[in-house]
Amino acid sequence: MKADWKRLIPQMYQRVLAVFLALTAVAGFLFSRDFNKYFVIFHHIFFNNNLWILDPAEDYMIRMLPEGFFYDMVIRIGSIFAVFLIVSFVCSIVQKKINKRCDSR
Secondary structure, three states: OOOOHHHHHHHHHHHHHHHHHHHHHHHHHHHHHOHHHHHHHHHHHHOOOOOOOOOOOOOHHHHHOOHHHHHHHHHHHHHHHHHHHHHHHHHHHHHHHHHHHHHHO
16 A cells, blocks of 8 residues: 555556567467467367367368468467557556656656
């Protein structure tokens, strides 16, 4: 209750952004090394059945959306997310400096 919330909240915000940026960088590195392996791990984590495994001979979806499509989408979504995190981090640093200048006056 006695903490300085004007300083504490922006500091915690920057730390959380840094953690998410680091996790995004690690995920990007892993997906760039072996996309298929981590694509399968992703599906095992989020699906408790094997319905996500499609047969190209029978399923139209896998023929219309090959693995390359999913790789491209992961790269696009990851890049947009990383840019958003970086911009937010830079804005929080600028705001922190503005707050310091206003407090010193």
